[in-house]
Amino acid sequence: MEQKLLSNFEQICKNQTKISLKSFSIARTLLVNPSTSDQTISSILQNLETLSTAVSASNPQFYHLHVITLLCEISIVRRHFSPRITTILHSLSLHCPNITPRAAGLALSTSVSIYPASASNLVSAFSEGTEGLFLSLCFGSCVPVRQRLLSDVEIFNVRPSLLLTVLTGFTKDPYPYVRKAALDGLIGLCKCIVVEDRGMIEGCYLRAVELLFDTEECVRCSAVHMVSEWGKFLVANSEGKSKRDWSDALYVQLCSMVRDMSMNVKIEAFNALGKLGMTSEYILMQTLSKKVLPITKEKTLHGQLSRKHSNLPASSAAGAFIHGLEDEFHEVRSCACYSMRMPAILSAGFATGALGLLMDVLNDDSVVVRLQALETMHHMAVYGHLKVQEMHMHMFLGALIDMNSSIRLTARKVLRLTKLHDLILFKLVVDSLIQSLEKYPQDEMDALSLIFDIGRNHGSFAISIIKEFFPEVDPSSECNWDFNNSKTAAHLVLAISIPLSHGKQQQLDSIPSIIYSYAVTILGRISRSLTGVMNQDTLLAYLSHCSRSSGPHLIEFMKGEDKMVEDDVATKIDTQITCPVSVRLDVVHNNNDGDFEVHDNADNYIKFILANIVQVWPLVKFGCIHEVLTTLRSWKEELATFITDPSCQSNSHLTFTSQYLDVVKLLSKAWWHVMCPMDLICKESGNLGYILQKLENKLRELQHRFIGLSKEEELHIQELTHVASTLKSSIFDESAIKKLQFFSLKEIIFHENIKYMDAEVDVGDKYKYKYKYNDWLNPIPFVAGLPVGIPLKIRLHNVPIETKLWVKMTMYEKLREYVYVDLKQFEGCEKVREFTFMPPFHRTPKVNCFVLRVCVGMECLCEEEVDGFRGHGGPTHELVYLCKEKEVFLSMVGKKG
Amino acid sequence: MAIDCLVLGAGQEVGKSCVVVSINGKRIMFDCGMHMGYTDHNRYPDFSLISKSGDFNNALSCIIITHFHLDHIGALPYFTEVCGYNGPIYMTYPTKALAPLMLEDYRKVMVGRGEEQQFTYENIIDCMKKVTAVDLKQNVQVDKDLQIRAYYAGHVLGAAMFYACVGDSAMVYTGDYNMTPDRHLGAAQIDRLQLDLLITESTYATTIRDSKYAREREFLKAVHKCVSNGGKVLIPTFALGRAQELCILLDDYWERMNLKVPIYFSAGLTIQANLYYKVLINWTSQKVKDTYATRNAFDFKNVHQFDRTLLDAPGPCVLFATPGMISGGFSLEVFKHWAPCESNLITLPGYCVAGTVGHKLMSGKPTKVDLDKDTQIDVRCQIHQLSFSPHTDAKGIMDLVKFLSPKHVILVHGEKPKMDLLKSRIKSELGIECFDPANTETVSFPSTHFIKSDASNAFIRSSLTPNFKFPKDEITDTPSLHVCDERVSEGILTMGKGQKVKVIHQDELVTMVGGGKTEVEFGYCFGLNLCSLKNVSKEVRVSNGDDSLLGVLNMKLSDEFGELGVRDCKGSLEVNSFRVRVCKNDDCPHRVDRDELSERLECVFFCCNWSILDKSIAWRVISVMKNMDL
Structure with a gap:
């Protein structure tokens, strides 16, 4: 069949005087069939090649398009023909100058899109002409071609400076889709170029602002996107006051677009708003009020070029979020909820105002919007800006009895982080949780664990609730109480949480201890809910301890072995709660000499791994890479459970084995890539290079970070290297x-x-500086141009005194500084050495704030000298890093906010 | 050509909306409403102003009705059946369906009150037969020149804003609209159009409303609290609009909160209206449209028909009853039964006419209400006031005007002092001409009128290819980027005698006119003192030769205008199109201050020529040369 069709095709092609479309449809049929042999395709190409030159002789331009379309399709389906197709297209464009713009456009984009796969020398010859051809086609009168080329503009590799001019020009085109394509092109361009000229950026931004008033929806959509991208670019390139002015102008400009009539424009506007950071507080507050606030009334911001809207009143931002949240389309409402996250983090005042609105959104008819509102609240809670008041409670707690389970779940998630200010609120919450439990018993696990959490966070409120509740369950009160209902369960969990609460000085004595005995009766239910916190045995021990204790001060714990003060109970349990690993170990080795057994087990396990890893290697050679990787991964996971403290002596073995497993894993991967290549293209890609680089780093660490390796071990590592x-x-x-x-x-x-x-490196010295730790809220102050000292608290394990230690401080790839650490200056032994060190960073930039990445590294003296470090006063050999990079936040002195 | 806008009703007041607009020779009547506050001739717009002779069919091109409220449609049967208008009438499908119900209801009330009836039931039916129904965004060609199009306006079911264009003049009449969506109706939606005139309502010209969510929350909270305490809720409403809105709100809340308390509708108009809503889904809000495939939002799940026997049945319930202001009918009957009980709740609409029970309840917190001389009702129940309004607020009006940016705005359907405030805001903030004419006043302004012309091939060709430039803003000299695409400005409009108007490309002009190309050049000839020139450069050996003089000049100018490039052509210096040479001709036509200098021998004359493009450069060069003299 294939042969028959092919000969048919060749027959028609030979008859050059009368070429019909039939030949193309036959060729396409053959091409579409995946089982068609390469040979056939090759002969089709042959025919097309002769056809294209023949066509140019007889010159019916109409056929060019068909030939080129077919070539394009071949290049997509059979990529390995790309070089040949490039040749044909090239000769075609050389020999037929009067080719139609559509055909030329298609030929151009085809040849450019197969660029990476085709032979490089041919392309370089071709690409010189690309730019010229691209421009001449764009400036031609054929609008569809112009639109098409502009919308794929990034594949043509046109010089950015030229492209910027061309695209800016086309934003004035009378055809809306060309304008849109030009805007999209500029959006892409802004991400990949560096523009020195601020006027240029300003111009582009203002051009986009002008197009916000376009009559076509699609243009406005792209314009909003472009205003957002170039606006951010502009803000990033401004300094001082003008930075603030521009960022305010950008925010207000985008806010003014949320009153557009088109849904897509509104969505785009809110998406853009959600990505913006810095804005003045008064503008944020204005977005929450439809009425113009007094402070905004007279203010105007940078506007746009045309005279009509020459300045932008700040009041344009009025009620932007309110409008968004009450929009007709749930897509817009949900975007509006999302975009409130960023300002809610930046400004506590905004967060308070926004919360009122968000609480009302919980009454929305769309689940998506309600969920998004709750997620935004959760976000606010994470950043400590969630201040729930009583007026919010009706709506908020309504979410706990919502029909939709994910709404309930998210509401609980928010509640977990909510600080409740008084007993009334607390009571409302507990009652609603109980109500929700009664309605939706399937939520019990999460709901009870939430009650436990809020009980721990609000101990004193919990006590008063339990005090009220107790008479109800007291058997002496002769009421028929059903122990199995949700209410009891909830209250019992609350009671359990009280002794573990974070607050101090609880009036524990006011809780009747008998209540803990009741809790034992539904132990299974409770322990299932508290799985994340403690296991059943711990819970039982804890409950029996609580129920037996007669007084609050001296109570026994854990089979009467230790006597401790009640405060310590909390801490003891607390440590168990916060270290789930150790709890787990306790469970596994629950006897007195458990500690010893752990190490014994670990040693056995290491031996097992090292013995068996040899047998894994043949599998690698057979190409069973997935099986090997799975095995190695499971070993490593198990090994990880034994590692508790990496500095401990016995753990050094574990760490070594774990890293050795990593090395074997990477080696297997690299081996597989090289020895069993699936196809040649994969090999060229950067994947292998990446693996090998990682492997080298790991091997270097293995060689240098462990002290006391024997000759055999060192040899082994070198062999692997x-x-x-x-x-x-x-x-x-x-x-x-x-x-x-x-x-x-x-x-x-x-x-x-x-x-x-x-x-181990910690940033910030808590004794010298007021701030406890360093983060983006508590940056280290600096003065641009003057060196700044970075207070580091360094703790070294097993580092010999003769080690050449360096602190590396990186601002970005090319700007890094090294400071030598002379260990002799500091006290401490080889095993643990702890000291405060203050390396200076000299090249402080002229910015408001920046982030330094700090890392401690050791020079590998036995390796060759590396030139790259010379001249900077840095290390002369490769560094092996002893810790993970730590981020240090710095901010300019004297600038508030 | 001009636009004349004659306001017959709703000028600086609310009621009997009626505006007649003449636009490029066509005359359209927008809305034909009645005023509910009058019973005399003031009830209807003064139609005699349209045509003295009463020949309305020729005076008007068409009538457009925006929605079914009586203050927008009430006078229509009177105008068509009594005044005899027979021309085309346009309204949307829902308006056409619901208008007869409203009109008939009103007629019955009038008859019931014993007033003189203005039109009969047959009149309404006949009037409706003349109506053409239109769909949203449907282009309707009224006649050869006049085209109209309806846009969604929110407000009530079937309300529309109407766009009308005659030739190149276009306008929009909004009717009543709402810029924020309801539960059951969407927000007004319109394209960005090129408009000469926008006529907008201004009911709330100064009010800025808060989020509707707060109002909904308060309402739901009150109702939920009441029913969870076992109380009964009475919601007196009008049959259309708010009843559906509140019902959707409650039904949705009921479902979400898993409530089982029954909601009742009293029989009558409300149930009939619900039927219409169910059919006219396309005119409701996005949410109703979205969920329509799975469940019609007007098939209320928790809503049941009310039975009179349930009136005193125990247990909580919610009841919708007409009329809205408890002025009589079923809602009054229910009120009598439920008001004395403390746990019950009555929600009142935002506005109640004085004299009704609703109004008495709103003013203060009465403990007793006198229904008539004999009956007195103890009011112990709770009262909640609703303020849901289907009109846009001031911000919405401003937003719409800003979005459409028309050339002129006319405000109608509002109160005079508030409209004045809004008018000044539109003028100052948006820079748009704004008017608020009173009834029977006419506002006129010019309309856009385009002329058709031919275009030459060269012009069409040049218009097809992009030709953008980045001119420098020379006045402010800001660094900012400015783009302009000049392909259209390269055209020249020509009009030969007895020929059609034609646009040609500027390059074609010379051949077309047949004359030669003439360029205007500026000339200026002035004298300089020779001594001072010698002083400028002592090193140069000064002879009286002209070439050396120019050499000195060249040096000086190169210093000053290096960036422009000073060219030394034989006998003259050139900077762009500016040219200077030594002038020997004593009768040089460009010579200035001939008398003063002619006596002094030590004087050399320079003659300068330039074209207009380099005007500023030329004067700079000349001033530099003159300064050398000093």
Whole structure:
């Protein structure tokens, strides 16, 4: 069939005097069928090539388009024909100058889109002409081609400076879709260029602002996006007061677009608003009120070029969020909810105002919008800006008995983080939770755990509720109380939470201890809800302890072995709660010499891994990479459960094994990439390079961060390093693979006394500076141009005194500084050395704030010297880093906010 | 050509909306309402102002009705059947369906009150037969020149804003509209149009309303609290609009909160109206449209028909009853039964006419209400006042005007002092001419009128290809980028005798006119003192040769205008189109201050020429040269 069609096709093509469309449809039929052989396609190409030159002779321009369309389709379906197609297209464009714009446009985009796969030398010849051809087609009179080329503008590799001019010009085109394409192109351009000229950025931004008033919806949509992107660009390129002015203007400009009539424009506007950061507080407050606030009344901001709207009154922002939240389309409402997150973080005042609106949104008819509103509240709660008041409670607690389970879940999520100011609120919450439990028993687990949490957070309120509740369950009161109902469960959980509450000086004695005995009767139910916090055994022990204690001060704990003050009960349980791992270990090895057994087990496990890892290697050679990776992963996970404190001696072995597993994993991956390539294209991609780089780093760490490695171990590591470098060279030189033919992983047995070098770095010295820790809210002050000292608290484990230690401070890739740490200056032993160090950072930039990434590294003295560091006064050898990079936040002195 | 806008009703007042607009020779009547506050001739607009002879069919091109409220449609049967108008009438489908109900209801009330009836039932039916129904965004060609189009206006079911254009003049009449959506109706929605005139309502010209959510919350909270305490809720409403709005709100809340308390509708108009809503889904809010496929939002789940026996049945319930102001009928009957009980709740509409029970309840907190001489009712129940309004607020009006940016705005349907405030805001904030004419006043202004012309091939060709430029803003010299696409400005409008108007490309002009190309050049000839020139550069050996003089000049100018490039052509210096040479001709036509300098021998004359493009450069050069003299 294939042959028949092909010969048919060739027949028609030969008959050059009368070419019909039939030939193209036959060719397409063949192309669409995936089982058509490459040979057939190749001969189709052959025919097309002759056809294209023949066509140019007889010159019916009509056929060019069909030939080129077909070529385009071939290039998509069979990518390996790309070089040939490029050649044909190239010759076509050379020999037929009077080709139609549509055909030329298609040829251009086809040849550009197959660029990476085709032969490089041909393309370079072609790409020189690309720019010119692109421009001439754009400036031609054929509008569809112009629109099409502009909408794919980024693939043509036109010089950015030229592109900026062309695209800005086309924003004035009379055809709306061309304007839209030009705007979209400019949006893309803004992300990938560096413009020095501020006037240029301003101009582009204002041009976009002008187009916000376009009559076409699609243009306005893109204009909103562009205003947002270029506005951010403009703000980033401004300094001082003008930065603030522009960011305010940008915010108000976008706010004014939320009153557009088109849904898409509104959505785009809110999406853009959600991404903006800095804005003046008064503008934020204005967005929450439809009435113009006195402070906004007279203010105007940077407007746009045309005389008509030459300035922008700040009152344009009035009620932007209110309008968004009561919009007709749920898409817009939900976007509006989302976009309130950022300002709610930045301004507490805004958060308070926004909360009132968001609470009302909980009455919305769309689930999506209600959910988004709750998520925004959760976000506010995370940043500590959620201040719930009694007037909100009706709506808020209504969400707890919502029909939709995800709404209920999210409402509980918010409640967990909510601080309740008085007993009335607390009572309302507990009552609503109980009501919700009665209505939706399926929520019990989460709801009870929430009650536990809020009980712990509001201990004193919980006590008074329990006091009221107790008479109801007291058997002496002779009421028929059903122990199995949700209300009792909820109250019992609340009672359990009280002794564990964070507040101090609880009046524990006022809680009748018998209540804990009641709790034991529904132990299963309670413990299921508290799985995340403690297991059933701990709970039982805790309950029995609480119920037996007669007085509040001296109570026993855990089988009468220890006597401790009640405050310590809380701390003891607290530590258990916060360290789930240790709880788990306790469960597994619940006897006195558990500690010993842990180590014993760990050692056995290490031995097991090291013995078996050798047997894994043949699997790698067979190409069963997935099985190998799964095995290694599960080993590593299990190993991780034994590691509690990396500085501990016995844990050094664990750490070593864990890192060794990483090395084997990476090696297997790299091996598989090189030895069993699926296809050649994959090999070229950066994936392998990335793996090999990671592998090298890991091996270097293995070699240098462990002290006390034996000769055999060092040899083993070096062998692996060689294998890695051979794999690397095999990318360019296939013969290198042969050298690896005989490699197989050997067993490694290591000796007792390895030590793991480690460093912990904390930023900020809590004694010297007022702030406790450093984050973006509490930055370290600096003066631009003057050096700034970064207070670091460094704790080193197992680092010998002769180690050459450096602190690396990176602002961005090219701006980094190294400071030498002379260990002899600090006290401490080799095992643990803790000190405060204040490295200076000299090249402070002229910005309001910036982030430094700080890291402690050790020079590998045995390796070759590296040139890259010279001249900066930095280390002369490669560094091995002893800790993870830490971010330090700095901000200019004397600028408030 | 001009637009004349004659306001027959709702000028600086609310009621009997009626505006007659003449636009490029066509005359359209927007709305034909009646005033509910009058019973005399003031009840209807003064139709005699349209045509003295009473020949309305020729005086008007068409009538457009925006929605079914009586103050917008009430006078229509009178105008068509009694005054005899027979021309086309346009309104939307829902308006056409619901208008007869409203008109008939009103007629019955009038007859019931014993007033003289203005039109009969047959009149209403005949009037409706003349109506053409239109759909949203449907282009309706009324006649060859006049085109109208309806846009969604919110407000009530079927309310529309109407766009009308005659040739190139276009206008929009909004009727009543709402810019914020309800539960059951959407917000007004319109395209960005090029308008000469916008006539907008201004009921709330100064009010700015808060979020509707707060009002909804208060309402739901009150109702929920009442029913959870076992009370009964009476919601007196009008049959159309608010009843549906509140019912959707409650039904939705009931479902969300899993409430089982029954909601009742008293029989009558409300149930009939619900039927219409169910059918006219396309005219409701987005949410109702979205969920329509699964469930019609007007098929209320928790709503049941009320039975009179349930009036004193125990247990909580919610009841919708007409009329809205408890002026009589069923809602008054229910009120008598439920008012004395403390746990019950009565919600009142935002506005009640004085004299009704609703009005008495609103004013203060009465404990007793006298129904008539004999009956007195103890009021112990709670009272909640609702303020849901289907009209846009001031901000909505401003937003709409800003969005449409018409050339002129006319405000109607509002109160005079508030309209004045809004008028001044529109003028000052948006820079748009604004009027608020009183009844029977006419406002006129020019309309847009385009002329058709031919275009030459060269002009069409040049218009097809992009031709944008980035001119420098020379006045302010700001660095900001300015784009202009000049392809249209390259055209020149020509009009030969007895020929059609034609646009040609500027390059074609010369060949078309047949004359040669003439350029205007400026000339200026002035004298300079030779001594001072010598002083300027002593190193140069000064001879009286002209070339060396120009050489000195060249040096000086190159210093000053280096960036423009000073060219030394034989015998003259050039900067762009500016040219200077030594002038030997004593009768040079460009020579200035001939008398003063002619006596002094040590004087050389320079003659300068330039074209208008380089005007500013030329004067700069000349001033530099003159300064050398000093």
